[in-house]
Amino acid sequence: GYPPAIEHGAQVVMASFNSWHGRKMHGSRQMLNDILVDRLGFDGFVVGDWNGHGQVVGCSNVSCPQAMNAGLDMFMAPDSWEQLYHNTLKQVKSGEISLARLDEAVSRILRVKFRAGLFTAGLPSKRPYAGKYELLGAAEHRAVARDAVRKSLVLLKNNDNILPLSPKSKVLVAGAGADNIGQQSGGWTLTWQGTGNKNSDFPNADSIYAGIEDAVQRAGGVATLSENGSFDEKPDVAIVVFGEQPYAEFQGDVTDLDYKPTGDLALLKSYKAQGIPTVAVFLSGRAMWVNPELNASDAFVAAWLPGTEGAGIADLLFTDAQGNTQYDFTGRLSFSWPKDPLDVELNIGNAEYDPLFAYGYGLSINDSQNLEQLNEEIDPSLSTVNDSHFLFAGDPVQPWRLVLNDAGGNTQVSSNHQISSQSKVEIQAKDFKAQEDIVQVNWTGQGNVSIQGNPVDLSKKASGGMAIEFAYNVLVHTATEVNLSLGCGLECAKEFDITEALKSKAMSEWHTAKIDISCFKDDESRLDEVNVPFLLSSDAGLSIQLSAINIVEGTPGSSCTL
Template structure:
């Protein structure tokens, strides 16, 4: 869906109350005129231990609820990547599902939703106002399906592009990531002038609770290996990886998600110093901290080797809500046993539930527990698609424009006789949308969702007299025989997410190199790279006439054609260093031995031709 949707594990649904709470004398906590803290205290005092622990549990919506009586005690539900009520489910089907769950207790996955460029492209725009608009559009589309909480934004500072989640990061530079936290008021609404940092703030029926993730240092792991160890000095931790969290708290972010990764060998899901000591006490974060999917399972290996210890370690570290897709019964029983044995004090449970209830009251879930249908027309609306198209235009980086400065290739003429379009990513919506789109790992092909491929954008952009010929992987003989005026070659990475995207060589995937060689050796060519990060392209740069980094542009491929053919100029500047060789990694701007192919901040510009 919108940017938040295609970078997330899923969408969380917060229920309002459990089965037994509020049987009588519950007027105070339901009185919206009372201060939140008064309402929280009143409701907390009515809850049993079972109900409190239920609030700390988050369960996957795909469970067989007919067999699970405990579902009424679950504080929240979520839809993981690819978890949907039905194939190509409509907004109405999503809302109906949400309301059915809410009546019994309490979306990168949605077909036809707007898919904005991934964060790696949005960082290139250096346009926080644009990102705020994207946040607002995202919130409206999430709400269009009845969901009030999105797992966004990812504010990781990716320091090594070998990481499979690097495209979820706005930049290697924390200052750019900090500015991009402006997506939070887009998602949640602008905080009032007199606002206490660290307090949850969500305002409006078209807004959602946001989630800053993954706390902290997930973008700095050794060799970019997902969920690995981040070895940092205090200076690096607090001056590179931490600053965007301060900005997020200042903007009222409703929740923070803990990282799978470790800091100097200490698993973040068990890191009391950083979760309780720094985030909650030092920064005064008053909302709840949520685990990642089965995050506590990572504390001891293999999973469940000592699950009771994992529960103890994580709860004491300061995690308040636990994403337990299917193993929730063992967690509930284990945590109850630890409380009954005084291994975990009751006040720790109360503190966790207070934080969860603060967010629910801030969201207005007690006043308006059921989703309505008033925002359905926002899903994939033309207004949102135009915004996504603008974001695509601003996220493109022109790396090369002609073999000499005196003869630029771009912008291309719209009247051009016959143009060749080639490459595996030219007519493939799934490839340009990347991972976290409809399905967890994404999916190649044009049946994934609704949108415009780059080829379709080119066809719409050129003059009617210009013939556009698509041949995905032509040989050189064919290219030379057709009298093309020029060619556009679109190649790049297939979709991926998380560990599946970890890559220690970062070479341009097959058949990209062959397509470039066959086409660019025969006709003037523009190469467009569709990828979640910089790749090894040095060997191909001399062969191409113009080179464009398009990142993962999402559903609106027309935005690429807008700039190629001069309706708009190139303005994007690299928010990541484009390295020469992987043996240079990690290499970031400011490093002592900085020797990039294209430096941080690089980007040629063109003027509109019309």
């Protein structure tokens, strides 16, 4: 993609976090200068990614002459810029960075600014549309976005041509994503990860339910919202909106494509058992293995991340009041849909290309094509992966969740800054090796932080020499009692007092603990049905950072202590 982009006037190229033959891109003169500039003819400027220069060998976030010498013209230094500026100035004065290289970087940046007209456009506040905030989310712009939603939806299943639905029906709209603009918008919204947002944070936007409600009410039907799926009067049809929670960048990394949350599947199955026709609307940033969910629904729509125009989904799900089709499904798969959760490298052209739905697949309303029952069996090794990884880069690994608890009860962590019910425990996302790749937990009173999920059997791991491993950094430790536990719930877990062990690690950088799972074995902890694989409790005075929590093979260094 680089040659045509450069030929068509691309002015800025960002160095990635990737390595090429073992050399970080931010420090590769071969890539940034010899190939990009000399061979491809790029004459814009090269900007770094978020503290990416700090990953170059011999560099830190506040000092990296290697990156500028390699051809980086502008550092991205969100929290380290001041010291980086002074160090770079010293390095130019000492000759470690040549004056010619500095002049080259400045010239490239100025050239792009001149080409963009920044020096002739005048003050932003004096330009024609300055201050006209009514143009943000203007009706004409929203119409374009809504049309894009209609064209992006892919109909994967439509047994017995259940779609389009009559808007004069009694429609039950269920699922966590039904009235959740944050979830349907994904990451990179008001927050980096797209978490912690409320519908009110998106003025003039429509949730999927809001669009359905409007379409149904205008036709004389009844639309009822029930996130948990319960109802008093049996509906004519149920629409279940569910899918991935928002994520961005590496915090969305997964080890396989299995869509793991189980509550949505239980809801779909319950409607099927009651004979209620059901339409699944799946929100995701990628194609995923959802065979059980496909089997349990009569129609299945891959809605991706429609953003603020949730009403665009109702346009395709319903006819008009007279029963006429308003819009057809024209979206087709731009990625192959996996037949197996391990189809992570499934691409058209592969020698063993065997997807569930091929690249370019998508049904139209008039297609009479029923989808037969799909295989729901998965590779047994997947359960090993799902049962062994709990926290990665400071983020819980699906289907696990991060939970705060104090005397006020549980609080699920859903944003990069959260406080427990009675404000005894605080958790914040922090930067370590990458943006927000660790969490910092602070205690001002009695409480705990834990990983929770559906029960898994760790009894075999207890007898197989496996250990719970977690990376931690103790910032402050004046607490009088700190305990670590693992078990079948808050009331049946074996605790270890790690107060003094942690105190000896305070203010001494990062450590990795390995504790044999067998250490947690007793009659109460029930290792055959563990739903809390990690729980750290403390009273006031503890501040600790956590990066990763996994089950790994035990080593001679693993024991029943830190």
